[in-house]
Amino acid sequence: xxxxxxxxxxxxxxxxxxxxxxxxxxxxxAVPSGLxxxxxxxxGDVSDFGFTYNFDLARVAVQNRFGRRRLITxxxxxxxLDEDFTRPSQDCKDVxxxxxxxxxRLIMAPSLFTHCLRWAHDSYSDLYLxxxxxxxxxNDKFPRMSSGIIRDWESRYLSGVLAGAATKTNKIGxxxxxxxxxxxxxxxxxxxxxxxxxxAVQMFVMDVGGFDNATLxxxxxxxxxxxxxxxxxxxxxxxxxxxxxxxxxxxxxxxSDGDGRVLVGETVLTSAMNSYAPLFIKTVDMLLNxxxxxxxxxxxxxxxxxxxxxYGGSYWDNPMIRRVAEPILEREFDRLTRREANGFCxxxxxxxxxxxxxxxxxxxxxxSWSLGFTAIPSVYKNITYLGPAVVxxxxxxxxxxxxxxxxFVTISVIVLAIxxxxxxxxxxxxxxxxxxxKYASPPFMYAVLAGATLVCISVIIMNIPTDGNCNVALxxxxxxxxxxxxxxxxxxxxxxxxxxxxxxxRRVTLPNKQLAIVLLLQIMTLMIILVLxxxxxxxxxxxxxxxxxxxxxxxxxxxxxxxxxxxxxIVVYQGVLAFVGIFFIFKTRNLFDELNESREVAxxxxxxLFVGVIVIILLYLVSLxxxxxxxxxxVGMLWxxxxxxxxxxxxxxxxxxxxxxxxxxxxSRMKSMGRGGQTRSEISRETNRTRIEHxxxxxxxxxxxx
Numbered sequence: 001x002x003x004x005x006x007x008x009x010x011x012x013x014x015x016x017x018x019x020x021x022x023x024x025x026x027x028x029x030a031v032p033s034g035l036x037x038x039x040x041x042x043x044g045d046v047s048d049f050g051f052t053y054n055f056d057l058a059r060v061a062v063q064n065r066f067g068r069r070r071l072i073t074x075x076x077x078x079x080x081l082d083e084d085f086t087r088p089s090q091d092c093k094d095v096x097x098x099x100x101x102x103x104x105r106l107i108m109a110p111s112l113f114t115h116c117l118r119w120a121h122d123s124y125s126d127l128y129l130x131x132x133x134x135x136x137x138x139n140d141k142f143p144r145m146s147s148g149i150i151r152d153w154e155s156r157y158l159s160g161v162l163a164g165a166a167t168k169t170n171k172i173g174x175x176x177x178x179x180x181x182x183x184x185x186x187x188x189x190x191x192x193x194x195x196x197x198x199x200a201v202q203m204f205v206m207d208v209g210g211f212d213n214a215t216l217x218x219x220x221x222x223x224x225x226x227x228x229x230x231x232x233x234x235x236x237x238x239x240x241x242x243x244x245x246x247x248x249x250x251x252x253x254x255x256s257d258g259d260g261r262v263l264v265g266e267t268v269l270t271s272a273m274n275s276y277a278p279l280f281i282k283t284v285d286m287l288l289n290x291x292x293x294x295x296x297x298x299x300x301x302x303x304x305x306x307x308x309x310x311y312g313g314s315y316w317d318n319p320m321i322r323r324v325a326e327p328i329l330e331r332e333f334d335r336l337t338r339r340e341a342n343g344f345c346x347x348x349x350x351x352x353x354x355x356x357x358x359x360x361x362x363x364x365x366x367x368s369w370s371l372g373f374t375a376i377p378s379v380y381k382n383i384t385y386l387g388p389a390v391v392x393x394x395x396x397x398x399x400x401x402x403x404x405x406x407x408f409v410t411i412s413v414i415v416l417a418i419x420x421x422x423x424x425x426x427x428x429x430x431x432x433x434x435x436x437x438k439y440a441s442p443p444f445m446y447a448v449l450a451g452a453t454l455v456c457i458s459v460i461i462m463n464i465p466t467d468g469n470c471n472v473a474l475x476x477x478x479x480x481x482x483x484x485x486x487x488x489x490x491x492x493x494x495x496x497x498x499x500x501x502x503x504x505x506r507r508v509t510l511p512n513k514q515l516a517i518v519l520l521l522q523i524m525t526l527m528i529i530l531v532l533x534x535x536x537x538x539x540x541x542x543x544x545x546x547x548x549x550x551x552x553x554x555x556x557x558x559x560x561x562x563x564x565x566x567x568x569x570i571v572v573y574q575g576v577l578a579f580v581g582i583f584f585i586f587k588t589r590n591l592f593d594e595l596n597e598s599r600e601v602a603x604x605x606x607x608x609l610f611v612g613v614i615v616i617i618l619l620y621l622v623s624l625x626x627x628x629x630x631x632x633x634x635v636g637m638l639w640x641x642x643x644x645x646x647x648x649x650x651x652x653x654x655x656x657x658x659x660x661x662x663x664x665x666x667x668s669r670m671k672s673m674g675r676g677g678q679t680r681s682e683i684s685r686e687t688n689r690t691r692i693e694h695x696x697x698x699x700x701x702x703x704x705x706x
Contacts, residue, residue: 038073150276455484
């Protein structure tokens with residue numbers, strides 16, 4: 001058993017690392033010798049058929065252009081964005097480190113990774129970078145980082161021309177992921193294009209707080225159509241749900257970043273398209289030919305970086321749209337291709353010069369990063385910002401009225417009552433002068449019961465995922481398990497020290513007071529981890545959608561901030577204590593029966609590890625709903641608390657009732673089954689008894705040996 005326990009702990013820690021650290025994301029392998037490695041970093045996935053999809057199309061175009069004899073390209077999806085748009089995320093740093101160590105010397109990423117790319121530039125002197133979607137104001141500090149934009153507001157302007165011509169109600173809806181200026185510029189361009197073909201048009205704007213929240217996007221579309229009367233919908237978000245909604249309701253929609261007509265059907269009037277291939281090809285060509293010089297790129301219709309997708313059937317089937325839109329489109333296509341002034345503005349948020357005139361935002365407003373959709377309506381009276389889309393989400397978590405909560409709260413109360421009863425029995429047995437309780441050190445028995453009590457209380461409160469409950473439940477579980485096992489290990493450590501001193505015929509005094517200090521230091525170490533972790537990244541109430549849930553529903557749960565793994569430090573610390581405890585109980589396995597708890601403690605540790613492995617596998621490697629997750633956690637914690645108390649108290653209660661040693665009775669039964677005579681362990685126990693008991697009498701407050 002003692003050889004299996006450490007290996008079980010390793011399995012437990014390994015599975016936890018797998019469950020907490022691994023995100024299931026593919027990472028590029030090493031660049032083959034002799035090839036130049038270029039990688040693209042995304043925050044989304046290539047299956048979005050939007051911005052990320054276009055990024056990957058450009059990567060493929062670069063690979064096809066230069067072939068696999070000179071170049072290898074790859075990509076990393078789902079990378080954490082700059083935190084608060086002010087500092088690089090740890091996830092992005094980890095990805096950059098991996099790419100560099102595996103031979104990639106060019107990393108291309110959107111401007112949402114600006115701070116990560118700055119960090120990468122300063123960290124690696126031979127790493128080249130391409131920032132897409134913005135310019136660096138201090139580019140002289142980053143000689144190995146080029147930047148570029150696509151004037152994608154040009155294609156959005158032209159798609160707006162078609163939207164204005166297509167509306168019958170003179171009302172178009174626009175769904176934006178965010179309200180800050182770059183997206184305000186896109187929306188302004190879309191509106192100005194619509195106004196060019198329909199001076200009476202009104203545009204209603206709603207934001208959905210991100211690119212990928214399909215539920216909010218559908219809600220925004222419903223509000224724009226049903227409440228505000230819009231019959232054309234434009235989007236700057238990735239999923240196709242809005243366009244399928246428009247198709248289902250016989251409405252017209254305008255897509256962006258991908259060819260929506262191919263993906264959805266003919267109800268998509270057109271799509272504002274971008275290609276990053278010219279920018280990527282220029283960057284890679286300079287590096288392959290050793291002609292690198294940092295540059296700022298601006299691409300548009302003239303080089304194919306911005307364009308419109310083929311028109312949908314609603315354009316060809318409606319002569320009115322063609323009659324109104326075609327003259328404007330032909331004129332603007334020509335002007336854009338020749339890089340002439342195109343008659344619209346609203347792009348100054350990118351740091352580009354704006355045109356002067358009554359139709360343009362004042363430069364002082366446009367160039368301010370505080371300007372977004374909330375300020376644009378003060379300039380363009382026919383743009384109405386309606387605010388964020390709001391969906392009344394049904395939250396799924398375990399409530400106290402649910403059967404599973406009633407069951408486990410009831411069990412927790414029963415286990416708590418057992419702990420209180422055992423505490424009362426401990427006091428009674430100690431007062432009676434019971435020898436087993438005197439050897440067991442009652443103060444530490446109380447500590448074990450206190451730890452079990454904290455674990456049970458955590459089960460009672462953990463089902464309500466508020467920010468407060470999330471952190472309190474974590475603290476209770478961590479402190480409770482630490483208190484239970486630290487008290488047991490401290491007792492085992494004292495016995496080992498006494499036995500070691502007795503073997504050397506030395507006197508040692510270890511009163512409970514000194515042992516309590518050791519226990520307190522162990523708990524204080526854990527408290528430091530908890531305080532620092534909670535201060536830096538507290539557990540919070542979070543929500544996630546799940547295909548198993550009904551529409552407009554979310555699973556609410558507790559978790560630390562993304563990419564924060566500090567709870568792993570708790571597990572590692574507890575694991576170190578477990579290893580120390582295993583050492584102590586192994587060394588004291590041959591003590592005489594009244595002091596020997598090695599078998600029970602070994603079972604406690606083995607029980608902890610076994611249950612921990614099962615819980616980790618089910619929680620981290622299997623997709624479960626809130627009820628199953630709660631039940632698994634509750635079963636694991638109650639099992640550990642209950643069996644620990646049972647294993648600790650059963651031998652002592654047996655001796656109190658029968659007057660016989662639990663281990664001696666067990667050995668007698670084994671002898672009656674055919675194992676006669678004294679074993680080496682039995683002889684060793686008697687020898688240790690003689691050394692310890694004849695040296696100095698033991699008591700619960702002080703233990704000595706000569």
